[in-house]
Amino acid sequence: MSWLRLFLPFAGAYFLSYHFRTINAVVGPILSNELSLGAADLGLLTSTYFVAFGATQLPLGLLLDRYGARKIEAVLLLFAAAGSAVFAASTSIDGLALGRALIGLGVSACLMASFKAFSQWVAPDKLAAMTGWIMTAGTLGAFASTAPLDLVLSWLTWREVFWLLAGITFLVSAWVFVSVPEKQSTQKPDSMAILWAGLQEILRSPHFWRIAPIGFAQVGGFMAIQSLWSSAWLMQVNGFSRSQAADHLAAMSIAMIVAYVLIGLVSTRLARHGISPRMLLAGALGFALTTLIAIVAEASEHHYALWIVYGAFSSFGTLSYSVLASDFPNALSGRVNTTYNLLSFAGAFAFQWAMGLIIDGLRATGYSSASAHRYAFIMLIACQLGAWLWFLSGFRKARRQLG
Numbered sequence: 572m573s574w575l576r577l578f579l580p581f582a583g584a585y586f587l588s589y590h591f592r593t594i595n596a597v598v599g600p601i602l603s604n605e606l607s608l609g610a611a612d613l614g615l616l617t618s619t620y621f622v623a624f625g626a627t628q629l630p631l632g633l634l635l636d637r638y639g640a641r642k643i644e645a646v647l648l649l650f651a652a653a654g655s656a657v658f659a660a661s662t663s664i665d666g667l668a669l670g671r672a673l674i675g676l677g678v679s680a681c682l683m684a685s686f687k688a689f690s691q692w693v694a695p696d697k698l699a700a701m702t703g704w705i706m707t708a709g710t711l712g713a714f715a716s717t718a719p720l721d722l723v724l725s726w727l728t729w730r731e732v733f734w735l736l737a738g739i740t741f742l743v744s745a746w747v748f749v750s751v752p753e754k755q756s757t758q759k760p761d762s763m764a765i766l767w768a769g770l771q772e773i774l775r776s777p778h779f780w781r782i783a784p785i786g787f788a789q790v791g792g793f794m795a796i797q798s799l800w801s802s803a804w805l806m807q808v809n810g811f812s813r814s815q816a817a818d819h820l821a822a823m824s825i826a827m828i829v830a831y832v833l834i835g836l837v838s839t840r841l842a843r844h845g846i847s848p849r850m851l852l853a854g855a856l857g858f859a860l861t862t863l864i865a866i867v868a869e870a871s872e873h874h875y876a877l878w879i880v881y882g883a884f885s886s887f888g889t890l891s892y893s894v895l896a897s898d899f900p901n902a903l904s905g906r907v908n909t910t911y912n913l914l915s916f917a918g919a920f921a922f923q924w925a926m927g928l929i930i931d932g933l934r935a936t937g938y939s940s941a942s943a944h945r946y947a948f949i950m951l952i953a954c955q956l957g958a959w960l961w962f963l964s965g966f967r968k969a970r971r972q973l974g
Contacts, residue, residue: 791918
């Protein structure tokens with residue numbers, strides 16, 4: 572039951588969520604040429620997904636706790652289907668931004684709703700495996716938006732692709748509503764006042780703010796790169812074609828799939844040998860940051876290898892959710908994750924738009940496209956380095972307290 576009725580509908584939904592998130596990495600250059608969009612325009616257009624997605628996270632945690640995953644997920648996916656249709660029919664940046672925002676709103680519960688449903692229906696010893704598989708489904712959606720999408724665009728226009736996605740999203744909404752079981756609770760649900768008090772407890776916690784910058788800069792920054800600026804870098808700086816850039820992103824997505832599987836396999840074993848998830852997170856993000864520096868410095872001509880390593884180590888950012896949740900009572904876990912998710916998507920929006928503004932601004936003052944992109948990436952690296960060092964300082968503080 573848990574596989575057919577519970578996992579597969581949510582896997583389909585999260586596949587679409589990640590596909591929509593990263594689709595502009597391949598479609599973006601087409602939109603730029605067809606609608607004469609600058610880097611800032613494209614960055615803002617793509618980031619409206621993150622704005623709408625992030626804005627729902629605080630109320631989403633409350634709604635999931637009160638009304639359940641099945642109803643919330645099925646209804647929200649209808650907004651995503653409508654957004655895809657609006658995007659397909661639009662001829663102006665305003666219409667495209669509205670469609671993109673509706674998509675972000677509509678897929679905002681895909682991962683958190685699955686976590687909520689799994690916690691209700693899946694045995695505790697199987698939760699880690701289910702989490703790993705749902706993340707794999709999402710990464711397959713990201714992979715589908717790279718080389719496979721580029722191939723589809725040789726047969727269909729981008730508008731036809733979004734019309735097709737609108738229909739598929741509607742069908743997945745119906746699938747979730749019909750298939751996912753409803754958990755009947757004999758307890759009276761907490762009032763919104765009680766739920767809100769729990770949220771305030773999270774926001775006052777120093778534990779939350781120790782990890783929060785990782786979500787904003789590292790997790791959010793990676794989403795900004797993966798969903799748009801990776802392909803721009805590969806085309807504008809390295810000189811690859813759109814198809815070649817899509818191939819690089821496909822390789823990175825495959826590496827992320829492997830990384831998610833490895834996280835599930837090795838994290839528990841490493842913890843038994845004294846390497847906690849917190850330590851694994853810190854080390855992996857340090858390697859991801861080092862690899863991004865190597866990419867920007869063009870330290871190697873092995874571009875595939877650099878992007879594969881960058882994607883693999885960046886995948887470990889998902890550990891930050893479980894690391895953070897472990898610092899709070901189980902009753903607050905849903906609100907902890909959605910609050911952290913809000914900061915992550917706020918970071919994705921901020922960096923995606925800011926990098927576009929930097930690129931356009933430097934181009935206007937005479938910088939080459941390659942130099943403008945390089946300075947935009949350096950800004951991101953500086954922010955990520957600060958967040959990583961702040962996170963590491965928590966280790967030193969913990970050792971002083973233990974000593």
